[in-house]
Amino acid sequence: MNWAWLDRNTDQIVSWLIAHFWLALIPTVVGLLLALPIGALAHRYRWSYATLITLAGLLYTVPSLALFVVLPAILGTRILDPLNVIVALTLYTLALLVRVVADALDSVPPLVVQSASAMGYRPLKSLINVQLPLAIPVIGAGLRVAAVSNVSLVSVAALLGIPQLGQLFTVGFQLDFATPIIAGIVLCLLLAALFDVAIQLIVRFSTPWQRVVKSR
Protein backbone atom coordinates (compact mmCIF):
# COMPACT_ATOMS: atom_id res chain seq x y z
CA MET A 1 0.00 0.00 0.00
CA ASN A 2 1.26 3.43 -0.99
CA TRP A 3 -0.15 5.64 1.77
CA ALA A 4 1.35 8.79 0.27
CA TRP A 5 -0.74 8.32 -2.88
CA LEU A 6 -3.90 7.88 -0.81
CA ASP A 7 -3.02 10.96 1.20
CA ARG A 8 -2.51 13.06 -1.94
CA ASN A 9 -5.81 11.93 -3.42
CA THR A 10 -8.00 11.98 -0.31
CA ASP A 11 -10.30 14.75 -1.58
CA GLN A 12 -10.91 12.94 -4.85
CA ILE A 13 -11.53 9.60 -3.12
CA VAL A 14 -13.98 11.15 -0.63
CA SER A 15 -15.98 12.76 -3.43
CA TRP A 16 -16.10 9.39 -5.22
CA LEU A 17 -17.19 7.72 -1.98
CA ILE A 18 -20.05 10.20 -1.53
CA ALA A 19 -21.16 9.77 -5.15
CA HIS A 20 -21.00 5.98 -4.70
CA PHE A 21 -23.11 6.22 -1.55
CA TRP A 22 -25.93 8.10 -3.33
CA LEU A 23 -25.74 5.97 -6.47
CA ALA A 24 -26.29 2.86 -4.31
CA LEU A 25 -28.78 4.36 -1.83
CA ILE A 26 -31.30 5.99 -4.20
CA PRO A 27 -31.97 2.82 -6.27
CA THR A 28 -32.32 0.75 -3.09
CA VAL A 29 -34.94 3.10 -1.62
CA VAL A 30 -36.83 3.75 -4.88
CA GLY A 31 -36.71 0.04 -5.78
CA LEU A 32 -38.20 -0.86 -2.39
CA LEU A 33 -40.96 1.78 -2.68
CA LEU A 34 -41.90 0.43 -6.12
CA ALA A 35 -41.64 -3.22 -5.05
CA LEU A 36 -44.08 -2.83 -2.13
CA PRO A 37 -47.24 -2.11 -4.19
CA ILE A 38 -46.21 -4.41 -7.05
CA GLY A 39 -45.32 -7.23 -4.65
CA ALA A 40 -48.62 -6.70 -2.83
CA LEU A 41 -50.37 -6.98 -6.19
CA ALA A 42 -48.59 -10.26 -6.94
CA HIS A 43 -49.59 -11.49 -3.48
CA ARG A 44 -53.24 -10.41 -3.80
CA TYR A 45 -53.88 -11.68 -7.33
CA ARG A 46 -52.45 -15.16 -7.97
CA TRP A 47 -52.67 -14.83 -11.76
CA SER A 48 -50.33 -11.83 -11.72
CA TYR A 49 -47.75 -13.63 -9.56
CA ALA A 50 -46.33 -15.89 -12.29
CA THR A 51 -46.27 -13.06 -14.84
CA LEU A 52 -44.58 -10.58 -12.51
CA ILE A 53 -42.01 -13.10 -11.27
CA THR A 54 -41.15 -14.17 -14.83
CA LEU A 55 -40.77 -10.53 -15.89
CA ALA A 56 -38.55 -9.83 -12.89
CA GLY A 57 -36.43 -12.91 -13.66
CA LEU A 58 -36.05 -11.76 -17.25
CA LEU A 59 -34.86 -8.35 -16.09
CA TYR A 60 -32.21 -10.04 -13.97
CA THR A 61 -30.68 -11.76 -17.02
CA VAL A 62 -29.64 -8.40 -18.50
CA PRO A 63 -26.01 -7.70 -17.47
CA SER A 64 -25.52 -4.43 -15.58
CA LEU A 65 -22.95 -3.14 -18.06
CA ALA A 66 -25.39 -3.87 -20.89
CA LEU A 67 -28.20 -2.05 -19.10
CA PHE A 68 -25.98 0.99 -18.43
CA VAL A 69 -25.28 1.07 -22.17
CA VAL A 70 -28.82 0.47 -23.46
CA LEU A 71 -30.70 2.80 -21.09
CA PRO A 72 -29.46 6.07 -22.64
CA ALA A 73 -31.09 4.98 -25.92
CA ILE A 74 -34.40 4.33 -24.11
CA LEU A 75 -34.36 7.28 -21.69
CA GLY A 76 -32.80 9.77 -24.09
CA THR A 77 -30.07 10.55 -21.55
CA ARG A 78 -26.39 11.02 -22.26
CA ILE A 79 -24.25 7.89 -21.76
CA LEU A 80 -22.36 9.61 -18.90
CA ASP A 81 -25.54 10.59 -17.06
CA PRO A 82 -25.61 9.05 -13.55
CA LEU A 83 -29.38 8.72 -14.03
CA ASN A 84 -28.69 5.64 -16.20
CA VAL A 85 -27.00 3.93 -13.25
CA ILE A 86 -29.82 4.90 -10.88
CA VAL A 87 -32.54 3.62 -13.23
CA ALA A 88 -30.64 0.39 -13.98
CA LEU A 89 -30.03 -0.43 -10.31
CA THR A 90 -33.60 0.53 -9.41
CA LEU A 91 -34.79 -2.04 -11.95
CA TYR A 92 -32.52 -4.73 -10.44
CA THR A 93 -33.67 -3.89 -6.91
CA LEU A 94 -37.29 -3.99 -8.05
CA ALA A 95 -36.77 -7.32 -9.81
CA LEU A 96 -35.28 -8.85 -6.69
CA LEU A 97 -37.75 -7.38 -4.19
CA VAL A 98 -41.07 -7.97 -6.00
CA ARG A 99 -40.70 -11.67 -5.37
CA VAL A 100 -39.46 -11.14 -1.81
CA VAL A 101 -42.40 -8.85 -0.93
CA ALA A 102 -44.94 -11.22 -2.48
CA ASP A 103 -43.46 -14.24 -0.69
CA ALA A 104 -43.14 -12.34 2.59
CA LEU A 105 -46.83 -11.34 2.46
CA ASP A 106 -47.72 -14.95 1.59
CA SER A 107 -45.90 -16.16 4.68
CA VAL A 108 -48.08 -14.11 7.07
CA PRO A 109 -50.26 -16.71 8.87
CA PRO A 110 -53.84 -16.76 7.44
CA LEU A 111 -55.23 -16.76 11.00
CA VAL A 112 -53.71 -13.33 11.63
CA VAL A 113 -55.26 -11.96 8.44
CA GLN A 114 -58.63 -13.45 9.39
CA SER A 115 -58.41 -11.98 12.89
CA ALA A 116 -57.70 -8.55 11.41
CA SER A 117 -60.66 -8.95 9.10
CA ALA A 118 -62.86 -10.01 12.05
CA MET A 119 -61.74 -6.93 13.98
CA GLY A 120 -63.05 -4.80 11.14
CA TYR A 121 -59.89 -4.12 9.12
CA ARG A 122 -60.68 -3.55 5.45
CA PRO A 123 -58.35 -5.43 3.04
CA LEU A 124 -56.15 -2.40 2.27
CA LYS A 125 -55.91 -1.40 5.91
CA SER A 126 -55.14 -4.98 6.92
CA LEU A 127 -52.43 -5.10 4.28
CA ILE A 128 -50.77 -1.88 5.44
CA ASN A 129 -51.29 -2.13 9.20
CA VAL A 130 -51.13 -5.88 9.81
CA GLN A 131 -49.56 -7.90 6.99
CA LEU A 132 -46.83 -5.49 5.90
CA PRO A 133 -45.39 -4.96 9.41
CA LEU A 134 -45.32 -8.72 9.95
CA ALA A 135 -43.50 -9.14 6.61
CA ILE A 136 -40.76 -6.66 7.56
CA PRO A 137 -38.11 -9.21 8.68
CA VAL A 138 -38.32 -11.16 5.39
CA ILE A 139 -38.43 -8.01 3.26
CA GLY A 140 -35.47 -6.68 5.26
CA ALA A 141 -33.45 -9.81 4.47
CA GLY A 142 -34.15 -9.33 0.76
CA LEU A 143 -33.33 -5.64 0.98
CA ARG A 144 -29.94 -6.44 2.52
CA VAL A 145 -29.03 -8.59 -0.49
CA ALA A 146 -30.25 -5.87 -2.88
CA ALA A 147 -28.36 -3.06 -1.12
CA VAL A 148 -25.11 -5.01 -0.87
CA SER A 149 -25.16 -6.03 -4.53
CA ASN A 150 -26.06 -2.47 -5.54
CA VAL A 151 -22.88 -1.20 -3.89
CA SER A 152 -20.87 -3.72 -5.92
CA LEU A 153 -22.75 -3.02 -9.17
CA VAL A 154 -22.33 0.76 -9.01
CA SER A 155 -18.58 0.29 -9.45
CA VAL A 156 -19.13 -1.34 -12.86
CA ALA A 157 -20.33 2.05 -14.12
CA ALA A 158 -16.70 3.21 -13.85
CA LEU A 159 -16.13 1.53 -17.22
CA LEU A 160 -18.36 4.20 -18.74
CA GLY A 161 -16.55 6.92 -16.81
CA ILE A 162 -19.27 7.78 -14.30
CA PRO A 163 -17.47 9.10 -11.20
CA GLN A 164 -17.68 6.85 -8.11
CA LEU A 165 -15.38 4.39 -6.26
CA GLY A 166 -15.10 2.19 -9.37
CA GLN A 167 -12.87 4.92 -10.82
CA LEU A 168 -10.19 3.72 -8.37
CA PHE A 169 -10.21 0.36 -10.18
CA THR A 170 -9.79 1.81 -13.67
CA VAL A 171 -7.15 4.28 -12.43
CA GLY A 172 -5.21 1.45 -10.77
CA PHE A 173 -5.44 -0.65 -13.93
CA GLN A 174 -4.15 2.15 -16.15
CA LEU A 175 -1.27 2.92 -13.77
CA ASP A 176 -0.50 -0.78 -13.04
CA PHE A 177 -0.77 0.23 -9.39
CA ALA A 178 -2.54 -1.85 -6.71
CA THR A 179 -3.04 0.83 -4.03
CA PRO A 180 -6.12 2.55 -5.52
CA ILE A 181 -7.70 -0.83 -6.32
CA ILE A 182 -7.28 -2.14 -2.77
CA ALA A 183 -8.54 1.17 -1.38
CA GLY A 184 -11.58 0.95 -3.69
CA ILE A 185 -12.38 -2.62 -2.66
CA VAL A 186 -12.06 -1.80 1.06
CA LEU A 187 -14.25 1.30 0.76
CA CYS A 188 -16.87 -0.68 -1.22
CA LEU A 189 -16.90 -3.38 1.47
CA LEU A 190 -17.24 -0.76 4.21
CA LEU A 191 -20.09 0.94 2.35
CA ALA A 192 -21.82 -2.43 1.86
CA ALA A 193 -21.40 -3.19 5.58
CA LEU A 194 -22.83 0.24 6.43
CA PHE A 195 -25.97 -0.43 4.37
CA ASP A 196 -26.23 -3.94 5.79
CA VAL A 197 -26.05 -2.78 9.43
CA ALA A 198 -28.40 0.16 8.79
CA ILE A 199 -31.07 -2.12 7.32
CA GLN A 200 -30.70 -4.58 10.19
CA LEU A 201 -31.15 -1.74 12.69
CA ILE A 202 -34.20 -0.39 10.88
CA VAL A 203 -35.75 -3.89 10.85
CA ARG A 204 -34.97 -4.27 14.55
CA PHE A 205 -36.54 -0.97 15.58
CA SER A 206 -39.57 -1.34 13.34
CA THR A 207 -40.43 -4.79 14.74
CA PRO A 208 -40.29 -4.30 18.53
CA TRP A 209 -42.63 -7.28 19.09
CA GLN A 210 -39.91 -9.65 17.89
CA ARG A 211 -37.67 -8.62 20.76
CA VAL A 212 -40.51 -9.11 23.24
CA VAL A 213 -41.06 -12.65 22.02
CA LYS A 214 -37.35 -13.42 22.19
CA SER A 215 -36.83 -12.05 25.68
CA ARG A 216 -39.56 -14.23 27.19
Add this chain to the structure above:
Amino acid sequence: MTGAFEWLTTGANWSGSGGVLARLFEHLWYTMLALAIALVIALPIGAAIGHTGKLTGLVSGLANALRAIPTLGLLILLALWGLNTLRGSISLLGPAIAVLVILAVPPILSNTYAGIAAVDPAARDAAKGMGMTNRQVLTRVELPVALPLIMSGIRSAFLQVVATATIAAVISLGGFGRYVIDGLAQQNYSMMVAGAFLVALLAIIGDRILALIAHFVVSPGLTGRSVKAKATTADMVVLKAQTNSGTG
Protein backbone atom coordinates in the same frame (compact mmCIF):
# COMPACT_ATOMS: atom_id res chain seq x y z
CA MET B 1 -31.27 0.78 -31.47
CA THR B 2 -31.77 0.41 -35.23
CA GLY B 3 -28.00 0.71 -35.58
CA ALA B 4 -27.58 -2.33 -33.34
CA PHE B 5 -30.02 -4.27 -35.49
CA GLU B 6 -28.06 -3.35 -38.60
CA TRP B 7 -24.83 -4.37 -36.87
CA LEU B 8 -26.29 -7.75 -35.92
CA THR B 9 -27.64 -8.42 -39.42
CA THR B 10 -24.33 -7.61 -41.13
CA GLY B 11 -22.80 -10.97 -42.09
CA ALA B 12 -19.23 -9.71 -41.78
CA ASN B 13 -19.71 -9.16 -38.05
CA TRP B 14 -20.44 -12.85 -37.50
CA SER B 15 -17.31 -14.54 -38.88
CA GLY B 16 -13.59 -14.40 -38.16
CA SER B 17 -11.68 -14.24 -34.88
CA GLY B 18 -13.62 -11.19 -33.66
CA GLY B 19 -16.94 -12.41 -35.05
CA VAL B 20 -20.05 -13.17 -33.05
CA LEU B 21 -19.56 -16.95 -33.28
CA ALA B 22 -15.96 -16.79 -31.99
CA ARG B 23 -17.03 -14.40 -29.20
CA LEU B 24 -19.93 -16.68 -28.31
CA PHE B 25 -17.53 -19.59 -27.98
CA GLU B 26 -15.21 -17.54 -25.71
CA HIS B 27 -18.08 -16.30 -23.58
CA LEU B 28 -19.44 -19.83 -23.17
CA TRP B 29 -15.98 -21.18 -22.40
CA TYR B 30 -15.43 -18.73 -19.51
CA THR B 31 -18.93 -19.36 -18.20
CA MET B 32 -18.81 -23.15 -18.32
CA LEU B 33 -15.29 -23.38 -16.88
CA ALA B 34 -16.22 -21.11 -13.95
CA LEU B 35 -19.50 -22.94 -13.33
CA ALA B 36 -17.80 -26.34 -13.41
CA ILE B 37 -15.15 -25.26 -10.88
CA ALA B 38 -17.81 -23.64 -8.69
CA LEU B 39 -19.84 -26.87 -8.73
CA VAL B 40 -16.83 -28.94 -7.71
CA ILE B 41 -16.24 -26.58 -4.77
CA ALA B 42 -19.80 -25.75 -3.68
CA LEU B 43 -21.64 -29.08 -4.04
CA PRO B 44 -19.52 -31.21 -1.65
CA ILE B 45 -19.21 -28.41 0.92
CA GLY B 46 -22.93 -27.60 0.71
CA ALA B 47 -23.83 -31.28 0.99
CA ALA B 48 -21.54 -31.77 3.99
CA ILE B 49 -22.91 -28.72 5.79
CA GLY B 50 -26.52 -29.56 5.00
CA HIS B 51 -26.05 -33.18 6.06
CA THR B 52 -24.26 -32.50 9.33
CA GLY B 53 -25.93 -29.17 10.14
CA LYS B 54 -22.56 -27.80 11.30
CA LEU B 55 -21.02 -24.45 10.39
CA THR B 56 -24.19 -23.15 8.68
CA GLY B 57 -23.91 -19.73 10.31
CA LEU B 58 -20.28 -19.31 9.35
CA VAL B 59 -20.80 -20.36 5.74
CA SER B 60 -23.92 -18.28 5.12
CA GLY B 61 -22.14 -15.26 6.58
CA LEU B 62 -19.16 -15.92 4.33
CA ALA B 63 -21.42 -16.30 1.29
CA ASN B 64 -23.00 -12.92 2.04
CA ALA B 65 -19.61 -11.30 2.48
CA LEU B 66 -18.50 -12.68 -0.92
CA ARG B 67 -21.51 -10.94 -2.48
CA ALA B 68 -20.28 -7.57 -1.22
CA ILE B 69 -16.88 -7.76 -2.96
CA PRO B 70 -16.94 -5.46 -6.00
CA THR B 71 -16.35 -7.86 -8.89
CA LEU B 72 -14.68 -5.30 -11.12
CA GLY B 73 -12.17 -4.32 -8.44
CA LEU B 74 -11.26 -7.90 -7.62
CA LEU B 75 -10.89 -8.74 -11.33
CA ILE B 76 -8.52 -5.85 -11.95
CA LEU B 77 -6.52 -6.51 -8.77
CA LEU B 78 -6.06 -10.20 -9.67
CA ALA B 79 -5.27 -9.31 -13.28
CA LEU B 80 -2.49 -6.94 -12.20
CA TRP B 81 -1.12 -9.64 -9.96
CA GLY B 82 -1.44 -12.24 -12.75
CA LEU B 83 0.31 -10.04 -15.30
CA ASN B 84 3.20 -9.47 -12.91
CA THR B 85 3.66 -13.03 -11.67
CA LEU B 86 2.22 -15.53 -14.17
CA ARG B 87 3.16 -16.28 -17.75
CA GLY B 88 1.10 -17.11 -20.83
CA SER B 89 -2.66 -17.02 -21.27
CA ILE B 90 -3.29 -18.15 -17.69
CA SER B 91 -2.10 -14.75 -16.39
CA LEU B 92 -5.38 -13.15 -17.50
CA LEU B 93 -7.68 -16.14 -17.88
CA GLY B 94 -6.89 -17.33 -14.34
CA PRO B 95 -7.97 -14.08 -12.63
CA ALA B 96 -11.13 -13.82 -14.77
CA ILE B 97 -12.17 -17.41 -13.98
CA ALA B 98 -11.32 -16.96 -10.29
CA VAL B 99 -13.60 -13.92 -10.06
CA LEU B 100 -16.43 -15.75 -11.83
CA VAL B 101 -16.01 -18.77 -9.53
CA ILE B 102 -16.26 -16.50 -6.47
CA LEU B 103 -19.51 -15.18 -7.91
CA ALA B 104 -20.93 -18.63 -8.66
CA VAL B 105 -20.10 -20.38 -5.39
CA PRO B 106 -22.49 -18.58 -2.96
CA PRO B 107 -25.81 -19.30 -4.73
CA ILE B 108 -24.93 -22.97 -5.37
CA LEU B 109 -23.52 -23.48 -1.88
CA SER B 110 -26.39 -21.85 0.01
CA ASN B 111 -29.09 -23.56 -2.06
CA THR B 112 -27.39 -26.95 -1.63
CA TYR B 113 -27.23 -26.76 2.13
CA ALA B 114 -30.65 -25.14 2.46
CA GLY B 115 -32.13 -27.85 0.25
CA ILE B 116 -30.55 -30.68 2.19
CA ALA B 117 -31.25 -29.13 5.58
CA ALA B 118 -34.93 -28.79 4.59
CA VAL B 119 -35.30 -32.52 3.87
CA ASP B 120 -38.02 -33.90 6.14
CA PRO B 121 -36.35 -35.62 9.13
CA ALA B 122 -38.94 -38.40 8.82
CA ALA B 123 -37.73 -39.19 5.29
CA ARG B 124 -34.16 -39.27 6.60
CA ASP B 125 -35.12 -41.54 9.50
CA ALA B 126 -37.03 -43.86 7.16
CA ALA B 127 -33.96 -44.17 4.94
CA LYS B 128 -31.80 -45.00 7.96
CA GLY B 129 -34.41 -47.46 9.17
CA MET B 130 -34.21 -49.21 5.81
CA GLY B 131 -30.55 -49.81 6.54
CA MET B 132 -29.00 -47.12 4.37
CA THR B 133 -25.54 -45.94 5.31
CA ASN B 134 -24.87 -42.24 5.88
CA ARG B 135 -23.50 -41.91 2.37
CA GLN B 136 -26.53 -43.65 0.88
CA VAL B 137 -28.90 -41.39 2.79
CA LEU B 138 -27.08 -38.41 1.32
CA THR B 139 -26.86 -39.59 -2.29
CA ARG B 140 -30.17 -41.47 -2.59
CA VAL B 141 -32.51 -39.41 -0.42
CA GLU B 142 -31.17 -36.00 0.54
CA LEU B 143 -29.54 -34.95 -2.74
CA PRO B 144 -32.46 -36.05 -4.97
CA VAL B 145 -34.98 -34.29 -2.72
CA ALA B 146 -32.81 -31.16 -2.59
CA LEU B 147 -32.21 -31.22 -6.35
CA PRO B 148 -34.89 -28.65 -7.32
CA LEU B 149 -33.31 -26.10 -4.99
CA ILE B 150 -29.78 -27.03 -6.08
CA MET B 151 -30.77 -26.57 -9.73
CA SER B 152 -32.27 -23.17 -9.00
CA GLY B 153 -29.01 -22.25 -7.29
CA ILE B 154 -27.09 -23.35 -10.40
CA ARG B 155 -29.43 -21.28 -12.56
CA SER B 156 -28.90 -18.09 -10.60
CA ALA B 157 -25.14 -18.77 -10.55
CA PHE B 158 -25.25 -19.20 -14.34
CA LEU B 159 -27.11 -15.92 -14.81
CA GLN B 160 -24.61 -14.01 -12.70
CA VAL B 161 -21.60 -15.61 -14.38
CA VAL B 162 -22.87 -15.03 -17.93
CA ALA B 163 -23.65 -11.40 -17.14
CA THR B 164 -20.36 -10.80 -15.36
CA ALA B 165 -18.20 -12.61 -17.95
CA THR B 166 -18.86 -9.42 -19.93
CA ILE B 167 -16.32 -7.52 -17.86
CA ALA B 168 -13.57 -10.04 -18.71
CA ALA B 169 -13.14 -7.83 -21.77
CA VAL B 170 -11.86 -5.08 -19.47
CA ILE B 171 -8.66 -7.05 -18.95
CA SER B 172 -8.39 -7.63 -22.73
CA LEU B 173 -9.98 -11.07 -22.77
CA GLY B 174 -12.65 -12.08 -25.31
CA GLY B 175 -16.35 -12.83 -25.02
CA PHE B 176 -19.31 -10.60 -25.86
CA GLY B 177 -17.97 -7.95 -23.49
CA ARG B 178 -15.43 -7.06 -26.22
CA TYR B 179 -18.23 -5.43 -28.26
CA VAL B 180 -19.30 -3.33 -25.29
CA ILE B 181 -15.78 -2.28 -24.29
CA ASP B 182 -14.49 -1.78 -27.85
CA GLY B 183 -17.71 -0.02 -28.81
CA LEU B 184 -17.20 2.35 -25.90
CA ALA B 185 -13.60 3.06 -26.91
CA GLN B 186 -14.52 3.59 -30.59
CA GLN B 187 -17.73 5.51 -29.81
CA ASN B 188 -19.53 2.80 -31.79
CA TYR B 189 -22.83 2.81 -29.97
CA SER B 190 -24.48 0.27 -32.30
CA MET B 191 -21.80 -2.30 -31.52
CA MET B 192 -22.17 -1.70 -27.76
CA VAL B 193 -25.92 -2.23 -27.83
CA ALA B 194 -25.51 -5.29 -30.06
CA GLY B 195 -23.04 -6.74 -27.54
CA ALA B 196 -25.39 -6.03 -24.65
CA PHE B 197 -28.24 -7.66 -26.55
CA LEU B 198 -26.15 -10.78 -27.30
CA VAL B 199 -25.25 -11.28 -23.62
CA ALA B 200 -28.88 -10.94 -22.54
CA LEU B 201 -29.96 -13.36 -25.26
CA LEU B 202 -27.32 -15.90 -24.24
CA ALA B 203 -28.39 -15.55 -20.59
CA ILE B 204 -32.06 -16.14 -21.41
CA ILE B 205 -31.40 -19.12 -23.71
CA GLY B 206 -28.96 -20.68 -21.22
CA ASP B 207 -31.44 -20.22 -18.39
CA ARG B 208 -34.19 -21.91 -20.44
CA ILE B 209 -31.87 -24.84 -21.20
CA LEU B 210 -30.97 -25.21 -17.53
CA ALA B 211 -34.67 -25.07 -16.62
CA LEU B 212 -35.26 -27.87 -19.12
CA ILE B 213 -32.39 -29.93 -17.66
CA ALA B 214 -33.82 -29.35 -14.18
CA HIS B 215 -37.19 -30.56 -15.43
CA PHE B 216 -35.66 -33.85 -16.59
CA VAL B 217 -33.18 -34.58 -13.81
CA VAL B 218 -35.57 -33.84 -10.95
CA SER B 219 -37.34 -36.99 -9.84
CA PRO B 220 -40.93 -37.18 -11.16
CA GLY B 221 -41.90 -37.73 -7.53
CA LEU B 222 -41.15 -34.06 -6.99
CA THR B 223 -43.63 -32.29 -9.23
CA GLY B 224 -42.66 -29.92 -12.03
CA ARG B 225 -43.71 -26.91 -9.96
CA SER B 226 -41.06 -27.73 -7.42
CA VAL B 227 -38.34 -26.62 -9.85
CA LYS B 228 -39.27 -23.06 -8.95
CA ALA B 229 -39.33 -23.98 -5.28
CA LYS B 230 -38.26 -21.36 -2.79
CA ALA B 231 -36.60 -22.17 0.50
CA THR B 232 -39.91 -21.58 2.27
CA THR B 233 -41.74 -24.16 0.18
CA ALA B 234 -39.01 -26.78 0.40
CA ASP B 235 -40.95 -28.55 3.12
CA MET B 236 -44.00 -28.70 0.90
CA VAL B 237 -41.88 -30.23 -1.84
CA VAL B 238 -40.84 -33.01 0.49
CA LEU B 239 -44.43 -33.49 1.60
CA LYS B 240 -45.56 -33.71 -1.99
CA ALA B 241 -42.84 -36.26 -2.70
CA GLN B 242 -44.06 -38.38 0.15
CA THR B 243 -47.72 -38.25 -0.81
CA ASN B 244 -46.83 -39.04 -4.41
CA SER B 245 -44.71 -42.02 -3.52
CA GLY B 246 -47.38 -43.13 -1.06
CA THR B 247 -50.24 -43.18 -3.54
CA GLY B 248 -48.27 -44.17 -6.64
